[in-house]
Amino acid sequence: xxxxxxxxxxxxxxxxxxxxxxxxxxxxxxxxxxxxxxxxxxxxxxxxxxxxxxxxxxxxxxxxxxxxxxxxxxxxxxxxxxxxxxxxxxxxxxxxxxxxxxxxxxxxxxxxxxxxxxxxxxxxxxxxxxxxxxxxxxxxxxxxxxxxxxxxxxxxxxxxxxxxxxxxxxxxxxxxxxxxxxxxxxxxxxxxxxxxxxxxxxxxxxxxxxxxxxxxxxxxxxxxxxxxxxxxxxxxxxxxxxxxxxxxxxxxxxxxxxxxxxxxxxxxxxxxxxxxxxxxxxxxxxxxxxxxxxxxxxxxxxxxxxxxxxxxxxxxxxxxxxxxxxxxxxxxxxxxxxxxxxxxxxxxxxxxxxxxxxxxxxxxxxxxxxxxxxxxxxxxxxxxxxxxxxxxxxxxxxxxxxxxxxxxxxxxxxxxxxxxxxxxxxxxxxxxxxxxxxxxxxxxxxxxxxxxxxxxxxxxxxxxxxxxxxxxxxxxx
Ligand code: NAD
Numbered sequence: 001x002x003x004x005x006x007x008x009x010x011x012x013x014x015x016x017x018x019x020x021x022x023x024x025x026x027x028x029x030x031x032x033x034x035x036x037x038x039x040x041x042x043x044x045x046x047x048x049x050x051x052x053x054x055x056x057x058x059x060x061x062x063x064x065x066x067x068x069x070x071x072x073x074x075x076x077x078x079x080x081x082x083x084x085x086x087x088x089x090x091x092x093x094x095x096x097x098x099x100x101x102x103x104x105x106x107x108x109x110x111x112x113x114x115x116x117x118x119x120x121x122x123x124x125x126x127x128x129x130x131x132x133x134x135x136x137x138x139x140x141x142x143x144x145x146x147x148x149x150x151x152x153x154x155x156x157x158x159x160x161x162x163x164x165x166x167x168x169x170x171x172x173x174x175x176x177x178x179x180x181x182x183x184x185x186x187x188x189x190x191x192x193x194x195x196x197x198x199x200x201x202x203x204x205x206x207x208x209x210x211x212x213x214x215x216x217x218x219x220x221x222x223x224x225x226x227x228x229x230x231x232x233x234x235x236x237x238x239x240x241x242x243x244x245x246x247x248x249x250x251x252x253x254x255x256x257x258x259x260x261x262x263x264x265x266x267x268x269x270x271x272x273x274x275x276x277x278x279x280x281x282x283x284x285x286x287x288x289x290x291x292x293x294x295x296x297x298x299x300x301x302x303x304x305x306x307x308x309x310x311x312x313x314x315x316x317x318x319x320x321x322x323x324x325x326x327x328x329x330x331x332x333x334x335x336x337x338x339x340x341x342x343x344x345x346x347x348x349x350x351x352x353x354x355x356x357x358x359x360x361x362x363x364x365x366x367x368x369x370x371x372x373x374x375x376x377x378x379x380x381x382x383x384x385x386x387x388x389x390x391x392x393x394x395x396x397x398x399x400x401x402x403x404x405x406x407x408x409x410x411x412x413x414x415x416x417x418x419x420x421x422x423x424x425x426x427x428x429x430x431x432x433x434x435x436x437x438x439x440x441x442x443x444x445x446x447x448x449x450x451x452x453x454x455x456x457x458x459x460x461x462x463x464x465x466x467x468x469x470x471x472x473x474x475x476x477x
Contacts, residue, residue: 002032003181005040005201008047009194014040014202020178023090023321024311025356030088033177035202041169041210044198048140048167049216051195056137056165058193063114063163066190070159071107073186074100074151081182085150086312088178090320090359091275093313103155103183106442106459110159113461117164117468130475135468137165138242139218142211144171144204144232146224147323148278148381150179156442157221158187160463162197169198169217171207173224175323204228215239221458221466222246223280226379226451233454244455244466246280246447248379249407251437252400253283254422256393257291259412263434264292265299267412268385271436273307273363276319277383278327280452281408281430281438285376286387287396293389297367301347304363310354322359322382331361331382338366338375338386349384371399379405393418401427407448408437429453 004011014034022028036044074081082097091099119134143157154172161168172180184199200207208228211217212235219242222232229245236243253271255264271283288296312320322328328351335349349364363383369375375386390396393415400409410432411422419433429448430440440446445457456465 006184006199007044024358036200038210044169045216047195052167055196060114064111067111071104074104085179099152103151106155107159110163114163132473140167141219142217144208144222147173147175150176160467164467177201250403250405251283251408252285254396254411255288256413257289258414264412267436272385273383279438283437304347328359334380341373343369404451406450407452410437
């Protein structure tokens with residue numbers, strides 16, 4: 001049955017429909033999803049605007065109860081939702097279930113945040129006057145999300161928006177509408193007033209663009225690639241919207257001579273290749289000092305050879321397929337580009353065939369690369385990692401920072417001195433010591449620097465910065 005958009009509390013069909021294909025098995029069509037056009041997006045925005053004045057003033061207990069209910073249902077259904085997610089996106093079933101659980105916890109966290117919302121009362125510099133600083137919702141927030149976290153990223157935008165009294169028009173990525181639709185369906189069965197939350201599925205150039213250019217949207221929260229993010233920021237500023245962009249990365253995993261080899265190999269394997277390398281926090285550059293380099297490359301190659309790459313839903317699969325043909329082609333192109341520029345393909349890098357027609361690829365490790373090569377400057381967004389051999393810690397840090405991105409960076413070392421220096425000097429939003437660059441907690445800020453992020457951080461208590469606006473009131477009692 002075709003899945004519809006949710007607008008003003010009603011399920012409505014759009015202009016056309018698009019099939020959702022399982023990347024592990026292209027013969028498996030998950031469902032058909034309707035596509036909104038510009039006029040339908042405008043209807044959704046108008047519904048959100050109408051709902052906003054009342055929802056902005058709704059009691060915090062009401063908001064908290066609704067968010068808690070959504071979180072509870074997601075957690076109770078995490079296996080089913082996680083399986084659906086793996087089926088449409090291609091990460092393994094345990095990864096899919098983990099992501100669904102994370103989405104549930106995010107809703108429950110923001111149920112608490114709704115209650116914890118508070119202001120400040122400060123004395124004025126003029127005697128006898130009080131100054132109150134309070135936070136109010138921003139208004140109607142447009143949300144545009146990528147395909148690689150089909151339920152967690154929508155959750156970490158929708159939950160804080162609703163917690164702080166905003167209305168939402170949500171556009172999921174075209175490749176993964178099923179998880180988004182399932183989340184919308186859960187939300188639709190709560191006591192949330194009609195129009196507070198709306199789902200509009202469809203193409204970025206149509207639905208996304210209509211949100212970004214609408215004068216009736218107050219803020220845009222976007223996660224996706226750098227080129228799309230840049231365009232969105234430019235257009236959003238024309239109508240003075242608040243903008244939050246989370247974009248790409250070229251994250252580094254530094255490995256120093258004094259690292260525990262097993263730890264270094266383990267975290268590099270996870271950072272670079274798990275979730276098929278399709279994480280904005282994935283490490284795609286392994287920066288390794290020369291004393292450990294050869295042992296590290298050999299050990300990592302062995303671990304890669306032992307990985308099971310297969311259907312995301314099969315028990316025992318370590319790495320599922322790439323999300324679609326165009327991403328697979330991009331990955332394979334970059335493997336070739338790296339070799340053409342002088343890199344050596346040390347492991348993987350080929351398309352694989354499995355029992356079903358899918359976008360399978362052996363994770364690639366490219367050695368003998370230099371920081372100037374394209375493979376070390378541009379985001380691939382697949383299971384492709386390059387190794388840069390460096391002399392010492394100082395060179396490792398310099399190479400780590402020598403990119404336009406700044407999302408995460410990790411260091412494997414037993415030196416407190418180097419770990420502490422790296423924490424301070426890595427030009428990123430998130431630093432990991434002896435831990436994978438990917439895999440973060442849901443109750444603390446998430447985001448980066450430089451070309452990776454723009455605007456206030458997402459998640460945790462810091463999410464309040466984007467989803468509220470500050471008011472200062474002066475009161476003479
Ligand atoms: P994308 O930029 O192609 O698409 C992201 C979203 O933007 C989609 O919903 C798409 O439909 C929409 N869009 C496309 N064109 C648009 C337009 N003209 N106007 C408005 N919206 C438009 O990104 P993707 O391929 O879905 O996701 C992969 C990218 O996301 C990678 O670069 C990855 O690093 C990044 N990402 C970043 C984070 C983070 O938090 N920093 C998290 C996950 C993914």
